[in-house]
Amino acid sequence: MRKSLYIIGLSVLVFSCTSQKNIKKNSYRPKTAVSQAKPVNVAAVEKQKPHVIKDHGVEFFTTNIADITKNDNTASYGSIVSAKPAGFKVVKTYFPAIAQNFRQKYLILHYTVLPDDKSVEVLTKQNVSAHYLVNNLGDNEIYQLVDENKRSYHAGVSAWRADKNLNDTSIGIEIVNPGYKSDATGKKIFQPFSDEQIKKVAALAKDIVMRYNIPPTNVLAHSDIAPTRKQDPGPLFPWKKLYDEYQIGMWYDEAVKQTFIVNAETEVSTKYNEPSFVFVVQTALQKFGYDLFPNGKWDDATKRTIEVFQYHFRPQNYDGVIDAETWAILQALNQKYPVK
Incomplete structure (x- = not known):
């Protein structure tokens, strides 16, 4: 009797464990098929890119394969500088990466x-x-x-x-x-x-x-x-x-300057000492590129900034004082060369 009960109990235990294993195994249902990454075809990569040029042991890459319209550039105007880690070899199998540009801005x-x-x-x-x-x-x-x-x-x-x-x-x-x-x-x-x-x-x-x-x-x-x-x-x-x-550098368009000149004459003659007008001029100088903090005052920093602006774009008179022509030129330049 005891032997019969032992056999029955063992059968139930085996069936129970087997059922649990099957349930666990069958309950896994991946939602999406997993695809393995395809190996990189090194030959295809090398075929798409010009080779690095070697001259007396020095390496160069003189062809741009990046998008110059995005200011990306892979060309080298000097030898390629590479690390030399002890015990390892630096290779240029995938050189160069597209996403790079020049330090020289x-x-x-x-x-x-x-x-x-x-x-x-x-x-x-x-x-x-x-x-x-x-x-x-x-x-x-x-x-x-x-x-x-x-x-x-x-x-x-x-x-x-x-x-x-x-x-x-x-x-x-x-x-x-x-x-x-x-x-x-x-x-x-x-x-x-x-x-x-x-x-x-x-x-x-x-x-x-x-x-x-x-x-x-x-x-x-x-x-x-x-x-x-x-x-x-x-x-x-x-x-x-x-x-x-x-075709080097910036300059304003004379016709555009003239569209600003009449209003500039009015503003300079009637609002020159108003803090709000000073603030607007300072903001325009800052917007154009100068490192100037607008504060609504004709302070020394503002006068010097106007003076150097005149050196560059209105050299006939560089007294550091905003006149109608200087103000019109600044507005014309900001319109032509907006911050991107």
Whole structure:
């Protein structure tokens, strides 16, 4: 009897465990089919991309395969710098990734306030530098002082629109020029640039902005990015000539300026000292790109910012005072070059 009961109990236990296992197994119902990732076809990837070029053991990639309209660029204008981890091999099987662009976003123009020999000495042996130096010797030479892929110390404390510390993202061009002297009234009297220098600067700037796809809004004076500290390259630098003849940098449209001039004359003549008008002008300067805090006062920072704006876009009069023409030009520029 006991043996019969034992056999019956064992049969029930086996049936119960088997049933539970089957229920657990059958209850799993994946909602979607899981597909395995397909292996990467290395040969197809390599076929789509130009090969890395090797020259005396140095690697280069000089073809852009990214979308330049999105400011993406895979081309290298120097050798490819790669890590060399101990015990491992870095390979370029999938090089380059499409999603990349250049460090070089800005082109900043300066003058040296020194003669040729002193300019070379200071920019190569002291704690200040630029990528290029344009001499005033009447020859066809432009001095390169710093690799474009490296930071030169030319911008200092600087800002434009949303960017700060522009040494990180810019190429600097220094131009030999004595700068300015103040006359008896305190007005700054600047010295002109030679035609040979301007031709060099224009050719050099054109090459740089084309290679790095630098937009017009990012071709600037040192004074633009540091208006309370700097004046260079001053009001005698021919920004309009670079715009008209070489398509470099920004300039306003005369017809658009004229649409603003009548209202500007009224505002300047009737509202000049009203804090609300001052605030509007300051906001327009800030919107255009200058590092200025609107406060409704014609303070020193605002006057200096207006002065350097006039250096660049209204050099006939650079007294730091908003007149109708300066105000109309600023509005025309903001319309033409909105912040994106």
